[in-house]
Every structure is written in C-alpha cells, then in structure tokens.
Amino acid sequence: MKTENVIEAKALTKKFGDFTAVNKISFEIKKGEIFGFLGANGAGKTTAMKMLIGISKPTSGQANVAGFDVYTQTENIKKNIGYMSQKFALYDDLTVRENITFFGGIYGLSRKRIKEKTQQLVSELGLEEIKHQLVGSLPLGWKQKLSFSVSLLHEPRIVFLDEPTGGVDPITRRQFWEMIYKAADRGTTIFVTTHYMDEAEYCDRVSIMVEGKIEALDTPKELKKQFKVDSMNDVFLRLARNIE
Amino acid sequence: MKRFIGFVKKEFYHIFRDKRSLFILFGMPIAQILLFGFAITNEINNVDIAVLDHSKDATTEEIINKISASKYFTITQFISHEDNIETAFKKGKIKAVINFEKDFSKNLIKERKASLQILTDATDPNTANSITNYINAILQNYQQAENKDIEVAYQIIPQTRMVYNPELKSVFMFVPGVMTIILMLVSAMMTSISITREKELGTMEILLVSPLKPFQVIIGKVVPYIFLSVVNAMVIVLLSITIFKMPIQGSLFLLGAESVLFIITSLALGILISTIAQTQQAAMMISLMGLMLPVILLSGFIFPITSMPIPLQVISNIIPAKWFIIIIKGIMLKGVGISYLWKESLILIAMTLFFISLSIKKYKIRLE
Ligand SMILES: Nc1ncnc2c1ncn2[C@@H]1O[C@H](COP(=O)(O)OP(=O)(O)OP(=O)(O)O)[C@@H](O)[C@H]1O
Ligand SMILES: [Mg+2]
Numbered sequence: 001m002k003t004e005n006v007i008e009a010k011a012l013t014k015k016f017g018d019f020t021a022v023n024k025i026s027f028e029i030k031k032g033e034i035f036g037f038l039g040a041n042g043a044g045k046t047t048a049m050k051m052l053i054g055i056s057k058p059t060s061g062q063a064n065v066a067g068f069d070v071y072t073q074t075e076n077i078k079k080n081i082g083y084m085s086q087k088f089a090l091y092d093d094l095t096v097r098e099n100i101t102f103f104g105g106i107y108g109l110s111r112k113r114i115k116e117k118t119q120q121l122v123s124e125l126g127l128e129e130i131k132h133q134l135v136g137s138l139p140l141g142w143k144q145k146l147s148f149s150v151s152l153l154h155e156p157r158i159v160f161l162d163e164p165t166g167g168v169d170p171i172t173r174r175q176f177w178e179m180i181y182k183a184a185d186r187g188t189t190i191f192v193t194t195h196y197m198d199e200a201e202y203c204d205r206v207s208i209m210v211e212g213k214i215e216a217l218d219t220p221k222e223l224k225k226q227f228k229v230d231s232m233n234d235v236f237l238r239l240a241r242n243i244e
Numbered sequence: 245m246k247r248f249i250g251f252v253k254k255e256f257y258h259i260f261r262d263k264r265s266l267f268i269l270f271g272m273p274i275a276q277i278l279l280f281g282f283a284i285t286n287e288i289n290n291v292d293i294a295v296l297d298h299s300k301d302a303t304t305e306e307i308i309n310k311i312s313a314s315k316y317f318t319i320t321q322f323i324s325h326e327d328n329i330e331t332a333f334k335k336g337k338i339k340a341v342i343n344f345e346k347d348f349s350k351n352l353i354k355e356r357k358a359s360l361q362i363l364t365d366a367t368d369p370n371t372a373n374s375i376t377n378y379i380n381a382i383l384q385n386y387q388q389a390e391n392k393d394i395e396v397a398y399q400i401i402p403q404t405r406m407v408y409n410p411e412l413k414s415v416f417m418f419v420p421g422v423m424t425i426i427l428m429l430v431s432a433m434m435t436s437i438s439i440t441r442e443k444e445l446g447t448m449e450i451l452l453v454s455p456l457k458p459f460q461v462i463i464g465k466v467v468p469y470i471f472l473s474v475v476n477a478m479v480i481v482l483l484s485i486t487i488f489k490m491p492i493q494g495s496l497f498l499l500g501a502e503s504v505l506f507i508i509t510s511l512a513l514g515i516l517i518s519t520i521a522q523t524q525q526a527a528m529m530i531s532l533m534g535l536m537l538p539v540i541l542l543s544g545f546i547f548p549i550t551s552m553p554i555p556l557q558v559i560s561n562i563i564p565a566k567w568f569i570i571i572i573k574g575i576m577l578k579g580v581g582i583s584y585l586w587k588e589s590l591i592l593i594a595m596t597l598f599f600i601s602l603s604i605k606k607y608k609i610r611l612e
Contacts, residue, residue, distance in 0.1 A: 083449075087445070102250055107454060111246075
C-alpha cells in the first residue's frame with residue numbers, strides 16, 4: 001500500500017541576518033508516522049518547526065504540510081495541524097475546563113462537541129476532581145499532558161510537539177509517550193522534537209540535526225546499525241564526534 | 245461569532261482574575277476623579293482669615309461684615325497687635341490677615357483716602373493670588389455702593405463675567421482632563437499590556453497557529469476594553485454630575501459618540517504599542533512615558549496650551565488627547581454640537597486610521 005506524504009520539505013532554509021539557523025533541510029513524512037526531530041540546544045529544531053506550521057516565513061527552499069504550501073497556504077495548513085509549543089502555553093488563570101472550552105471554541109468546535117471532548121479528556125487524564133482548578137496550580141506533568149490533549153482537540157491530521165517532555169519526570173514521560181502512540185494509532189501524524197535520546201527509540205524514524213543541518217535520517221534501528229552502536233545516545237555521540 | 249464570544253469571555257476572565265487589572269480599571273478612575281475633584285482645586289472656599297483692626301470704627305466694621313458674609317472667607321481670629329501676625333500665620337490655619345490702619349473712617353472722610361494692608365500666606369502662590377483678588381473685589385464692591393450718590397468726574401467700572409464656568413470651579417477643568425487620562429489609560433495601556441502578555445506567555449503563538457486570523461485575535465482582545473472604557477466614561481460623567489454638579493450643556497449622545505471615538509483612537513495606540521513592545525513591562529513604560537506624560541503636560545489639561553512656548557504648542561497638535569479635551573469641554577460646558585466640533589472629530593478619526601495602518605504594517609503575522 002502506498003501511503004501519502006503529509007509533510008515534505010526540500011532545502012528548507014531560515015536565516016536570521018547572516019546566521020543560518022536552518023540550513024537546507026529535506027525530508028518526507030508519511031501519514032501516521034511518529035517522526036522524531038532530534039538535536040542539541042540551538043540546533044534549529046524550533047525554527048524549522050515554526051516554518052512548517054506557518055508562523056515563520058522560510059528564507060528559501062520549499063515545503064508542503066498536509067498538501068499545502070508553507071509560503072502561500074498557511075491558512076489551510078493551520079486548519080489541519082495541532083501545535084504544542086516548547087513553552088507551556090495554556091492560560092494559567094483559566095481553569096482546566098475553561099481552557100478546553102476556549103481552545104475548542106477557536107477551532108470552531110460546536111458547543112456539544114466541546115462538552116463531549118471535555119468529558120472524554122477529563123476522564124482520560126483523570127482530572128475529574130480538579131477540572132475547576134486554575135491550570136496554574138497543576139504540576140508540570142499534568143499541564144503538559146493537558147496541553148497535548150488540547151492540541152488534539154480538533155482532531156488535526158498532523159500534530160507538532162516541541163519538546164513536550166522537557167523537564168518532566170520519567171514516569172510522566174512514559175505516560176506521555178503512550179498518549180502519543182494512541183494518537184498515532186488513530187492516524188495522526190506526529191512531528192516531535194526532543195533532546196532525550198532514549199525517546200528517539202520510540203519514534204518510527206528520526207532525523208538528527210546539528211547546527212542547522214540534518215546529519216542523519218532513518219529508523220532508529222538502521223541508524224544504530226549504520227553507526228555500529230547499541231543505543232541512540234551513542235549514535236548521537238558518534239555523530240557529534242564525526243562533525244568535529 | 246461564537247468563536248468571538250468565547251474569546252471575549254476568556255478576556256474577561258483574565259481581567260477579573262487579575263488584581264492589578266481590576267485596580268487599573270476600576271480603582272484608579274474613581275480615585276483620580278475624587279482626587280482631582282476634591283484635593284486639587286484653585287477655588288477658595290471658607291478660607292480662614294484674621295483681622296487686625298487698629299481703628300474699630302463704623303467703616304471697618306462694615307467692611308469686616310461684608311468679608312465675613314461672603315462664602316469665601318471665615319474670620320476666625322482678631323489680632324490685637326502687629327507682633328501677633330507672624331504667630332497667626334505660623335500656626336498655619338490663617339491664610340490671610342487684613343490690617344486696617346488707625347483712624348480708618350476719619351481718614352476716609354478728611355483726606356478722602358484710607359489704607360488697609362492685605363497679607364497673604366504665599367506658600368501656595370495660586371491660593372494667595374486668588375485670596376487677594378477676592379478681597380479686592382469685595383472692597384471694590386463696597387466702594388461702588390458707597391459712592392453711588394456722589395458725582396465723580398470719571399469712573400470706569402469693569403463688569404466682569406466668567407462665561408461657561410461662572411463660579412470658576414476648577415473641577416470643570418479637571419473632569420474633562422481626568423476623563424481623557426482614564427480613557428487613554430484603560431484603553432491604550434491595558435490593551436497593550438494584555439497583548440504583550442500573550443506574547444510573553446507564548447499563548448500568542450498558539451493563537452496565531454489556530455485558524456483565527458491575526459486581526460480577529462486583535463479585535464477579540466480589544467472589544468472587552470471598549471466595553472469597559474465605555475462603562476468607565478459613564479461612571480466618570482455620573483460622578484461629575486452628582487458629586488461635582490458638573491453641567492452637561494450639550495447632547496449626551498454626542499458626548500457618548502465622541503468618547504467612543506476617542507476610546508478607539510486610544511485602542512489603536514495600544515495596539516501600535518504592542519507591536520513595538522516585547523514585554524508587559526515595556527508596554528507599561530511606553531504607555532506611561534509615551535502617552536500619560538504628554539497627556540498631562542501638553543494636552544492643555546493642566547497647563548494652558550496658549551501660554552506654552554511655540555515649539556510645544558506645535559507638538560501639542562499631535563496629541564490626540566488635546567483634541568478630545570477640546571471636544572468634551574465644548575459639549576459639557578459650552579453645549580456646542582457637532583457643527584462646531586467636526587474639525588476636531590475629523591482629526592481624531594484621521595489619527596486613528598493612521599495608528600491602525602501603522603500597526604498593520606508593523607504587525608508581523610509571521611513571528612519572524
Ligand atoms: N528570531 C530569531 N532571531 C535570531 N536568531 C534566532 C531567532 N530564533 C532563533 N534564533 C537562533 O537560531 C538558532 C536555533 O534556534 P532554535 O530555537 O530553532 O533551536 P532549538 O533546536 O529549538 O533549540 P532548543 O533545544 O534550545 O529549543 C539559535 O542559535 C537561536 O539563537
Ligand atoms: Mg526549541
């Protein structure tokens with residue numbers, strides 16, 4: 001069966017003045033895939049993602065997301081994607097329920113649908129007791145899970161997660177990945193950045209970005225074979241050494 | 245439309261759950277209007293004065309009666325000796341001393357002139373000036389009444405009348421000014437802060453990734469403030485009518501319409517500020533320094549524009565508040581209609597359009 005590409009990038013580049021943050025990156029991502037976008041701090045992951053979701057104009061190169069062009073069809077792209085930013089970005093001064101209602105509302109969900117979704121979300125995440133609490137008072141792990149669920153409210157075709165597990169304890173990280181798998185099983189394409197190398201093992205395919213360039217791109221298994229090591233962490237170390 | 249209502253609702257949650265916003269929105273306007281209305285005033289009313297009467301005759305008694313009969317002065321002390329004047333002032337309650345010379349009545353009849361001395365406490369020069377003027381006016385009146393049967397070769401009797409504010413109530417001057425400041429503050433500062441807050445928190449990014457168009461996001465953010473500013477304007481007008489007996493000579497409808505126009509001008513400025521400022525702190529500083537200061541100093545609210553140096557007079561023209569103050573003074577005090585105020589209104593409209601188009605130009609839909 002031939003599956004469609006939902007994201008295609010070709011020589012996508014972003015410069016800030018003289019500095020090239022993203023340097024001619026190219027890749028294709030298939031529907032339902034979990035695509036890990038790895039790289040050290042400052043490698044250019046967030047910048048690349050912002051071009052794909054239509055809030056930053058590329059300097060050069062091409063890209064399609066959900067079949068729409070990132071230069072001219074950003075409005076269409078926005079309808080088809082969910083986004084969880086690196087910075088926690090729900091409203092701290094709104095309750096769990098108010099946040100869900102608000103974000104459901106701006107994506108145009110009907111009142112009935114919002115109600116159902118809220119119910120479902122609250123019971124899935126076990127938030128029953130605290131659904132009337134301000135989000136600001138929740139522990140980080142719960143905030144992140146809630147934030148992810150909110151980005152999936154409108155059932156987007158692709159969801160972009162920028163370091164969703166940053167600063168979260170290992171147990172919550174596991175739960176988080178279970179949620180990601182569940183979404184992928186429903187056919188949602190996942191584009192996720194991280195710098196936890198163990199998380200790379202959970203992805204279908206990973207790309208490793210170093211200083212704006214994609215230096216490796218394959219399944220975790222192939223990458224380990226290619227670099228003759230046992231873990232993604234070692235792949236990463238090898239890669240870093242090669243570049244020096 | 246439904247999206248829009250949700251957006252506005254969320255904005256109200258932000259406002260009502262933030263003590264600082266609540267204070268700026270509701271505490272400040274009321275505090276300011278009361279402060280300006282009661283504390284900062286040039287009027288004199290029941291000022292305590294003392295009399296040093298060396299003569300104690302019929303004429304001085306009559307003059308003293310005249311003075312104490314006016315509502316401006318209360319004679320609280322009679323001093324018996326020059327040496328006690330200083331102590332009276334030092335105690336601080338007495339603002340002026342009237343010193344009649346010896347044989348006042350006799351001199352007046354014999355030499356056709358008599359003199360009295362007015363000493364005022366000039367630690368507050370404005371009040372001192374007003375006191376002197378008021379006492380002079382009372383004396384003038386007395387003299388005219390006395391002389392009315394006597395033929396005088398020449399006499400010029402100036403008839404002064406203060407139009408539009410006959411009692412020279414300073415609150416009439418302050419209400420339009422305070423209203424302007426508050427509308428500006430609420431509209432420009434609060435919107436710029438609330439927009440930059442979303443930038444700072446990163447939620448603006450989420451909103452821009454949503455199918456909402458940038459202008460929808462902005463409209464959603466400013467509409468609550470239009471509403472709150474209108475409420476504020478109404479509270480101010482109500483307070484000034486009930487507490488300060490401020491007359492509204494002109495049409496209330498026009499006053500409302502012009503206020504909404506000025507609110508929109510201020511919102512446009514707030515949006516413009518939020519395109520420049522990256523943080524709430526910066527937005528607040530720009531609003532305070534860039535808007536409040538010029539409004540207070542250059543709008544004619546406190547310092548009359550006509551007595552400013554020419555360069556400042558020129559600069560005052562680009563301050564929206566100046567035009568709004570002219571408009572509301574016209575409506576409230578003079579009772580004039582749009583036929584007198586169309587020029588000022590057009591200037592405000594033009595400024596609003598200018599700010600909006602500048603914001604659109606500066607507003608980066610894609611956060612580069
Ligand atoms: N608006 C900007 N103007 C100038 N330089 C920028 C801008 N945004 C990002 N950069 C630079 O581009 C580089 C890549 O940043 P980016 O945020 O994409 O990295 P990242 O891989 O997401 O890192 P992190 O793991 O810290 O999130 C960094 O050196 C950063 O300083
Ligand atoms: Mg990043």
